[in-house]
Amino acid sequence: MSSTVNYRIDPLTKENWDTWKLQAQAILIKSGLWKFVNGTEKYPHSFPVLKEKFNADGTLERKKARLVARGFTQRPNVDFAETYAPVAKLSSIRLLLGIAAEKGLMVSQMDVITAYLNGDLDEDVYMAIPENLKQYLQEIVVEESQNETVFEKARKALNDLRNGDKEKVCHLKKAIYGLRQAGRQWFKKLDSKLKEIGFNPSIADPCIYRSSTGGGEIIAVYVDDLIILTKDQAGYEKLKSILLKCFDMRDLGSLNYCLGIQFSCKNECVSANQSKYIDKLLEKYQMTDCKPIGTPMDPKTKLEKATDCDQQSYPYQNLIGALMYLSVATRPDISYTVSYLSQFNNSFGKEHWQAAKRVLKYLKGTKEMSLLYRKTSQPIVGYTDADWGSCTIDRRSYSGFCFIFAGSPICWAAKKQTTVALSTAEAEYAAIAESTKEALHLKQLSMDLDITQNKIVIHNDNQAAQHMAANPIISSKSKHVAIRINFVREVIERGDVELKYVSTDLMTADVLTKALAKPRHQELIANMGLTTDHS
Template sequence: MHQPPGFKDPQYPDFVCRLHKAIYGLKQSPRQLFAKLTTHLQSWGFRHSDADPSLLVYNHNSHLIYFLIYVDDILVTSNNPNLIADLLLHLQHQFQLHNLGTLSYFLGIQAVSTPTGYHLHQTKYALDILNRAGMANCNPVLTPLHAKLSLEKTFLSVFENPEFFRHLVGSLQYLTITRPDIAFVVNKLCQFMHCPMYQHFLALKHLLRYIKGTVDLGLPISGHSSVLHAYVDSDWAGDPSDRKSTTGYCLFLGDTLLSWCVKKQQTVAKSSTEAEYRALSIEATDIIWICRLLADFQFNVDTPTSLYCDNVSAIALAHNPVFHASTKHIEVNYHFIRDCIKSATITILHINSQDQIDDIFTKALPRIRFAGL
């Protein structure tokens, strides 16, 4: 390898560096590859997406190309197939590329074409996890977590193999990319990775048995509707150890689930209204980001996004611009939802608790309720 500037020896200007480790294995290699690749794309007329820097967009004379980069794995699509061929020919002068054809497998995610769109799933990855756990032949169950199972740390025996627990739970985190139904349980188990107890391992085994019976589940993608709507919920003081609440939200484009999140709130909420109010503000930021990302795909959201919440008091608090005793202790950033309502970016609507599909992200549900969602 040629020596970098400042390291050349004047007496031996033609000397080179002897590598003891491949450049590809260095920590900075993905960043350097990304910088070099995007520089070539920008010279061809691409620009970075404002919402996602790993997405580059080419838009010229109604011709569109979308170029998504994850280290050395790339997705390319266009409304003109001839443009993709020209682009790949241009890049092959600088990079060694392999055209794998139509999308079928990307970053462990399998994509199956359907009459209405695509079906994304991680069946192979899920089976690999079950094999590593030694539960490839286990008996399946109907829910990811028993509704009455307590995961408190008190009076529990320490699990004797914490590394094995961390390995499995860490692997399951990636499975949640196409499995929102297990997001809540994985989030709960991740909170005990530093010191797992035997009861936590039993909950992990229960989750793996659920995955065994639903190994083919995934995300359907269709274009039946273009209406953007979201649901938000919060389980007030749901953690018995620190009494913090759990925020859960999901965002749909028609029937297609675009994004979802399960996250414990950073501070203790004094009431269910406060917990739901904080959840509303968190979901508002995600809605704005999705709208910006959709704009890169020539999809402009002209009407306010409907955000459904089952807490009437939180909805009233979001519409009330006056600070009073019940809100003056809440951090200023959570009042962001009021600006979104005022600017008509979001409109908050009430939904009955029985129709709140976001319950799947905030609590362990009984079998009948879980099956209904």
């Protein structure tokens, strides 16, 4: 099989040549990345993509250059077979932060340099020679004469280009950025190397690895970022030396900034917040000087679908997308509001835009809010709730749940139910079923990481729903939800999950099912574990 690929371009000038040249050298010394063969047909040209990478404080970290393929020219099942490459779930990463706080582990970070260039291609992929490649190779040969490895690679490539009368093309031997299968090929290589050095992937999350040698080291993989948990500095240095033998990597030290999230590891606590991300949002939408407000949504707000949606007037969809990452990463307090507003992505108007801007006003006053994990010696505990028939458009209910470990949330959800519930008990039971599925995932992941968790307690505030799960009786009011009842009942009977009743006043997940007044909103997010204390 073969594939013809092309590249995007950011204009290559004398000013940015130095940036591209460094990347060209990196590509040359990646042994076997490409070889030149005679071309018999016209292949598209190829270009570098230039990019700047910034630190958490907004300062320039370094300039990057990439050869990025036009993967959309590849044909499924001809030029590639599989493209999916898993990454660690954010809930898994937050669980690791809780484990680090509970066990007093070090949390460090390493970054794989030009990660995708490590992946081996299973197919034959050809590309046109990058424009002006001969010129660039000549400059590298002249300027890098003292660097034997780079000099020899560049000289050989230059000779290969000059030999022969036919037009040459590149036969790729490694996966480069932009190829549809590049991410998967990189993960396959990383997965095989981690297994070779004694790390086993979790059944619940294949991107979480735990050492099988008894050292207790844990690695979370998010593309080319590795979050590493070790008992002490000596254990980290040993593991780092092993990883450096496998890949070209950078040691970023203690976990500080990753995936747009700021981390702090001090005083045996680990915190995570996105204040810099929020600052960028406020600046982008010209809300830097807005007046802060106490809640993300007015409890009286009832929006309807706009009939004359003008998508050019407001950047509503862009803002909701940006807020969605906040809501799933570090800010469960806006999860319900973002979920509610996202229903109107294709039918919004001025009132919807004003409701979305209110979230920014709320974030302006709470941008320092963090998830703070600390030692509590308590197991994972869950809360689940529902708001029956709350949607005025289709009368569906809202479910919400959160699971807390080490004093802070590790996973949460706020979503509209997929079917119409006929009673409050049915809506609550549907929420219990969703939270039970998440509890089973967390229990398996905890077992894989050697965390003792005999069963996970889930609190709910509806006794009728709890009786449905406990009693082996199907009544006329519940026979249509028998599958859910049987599933939850079976899990409870196995001892994986235990349901406990709490009063509505103590239901932490209430903030994930509806908009609340300021005092109640602040009370529940404090109970959940969100705090402005980063220490």
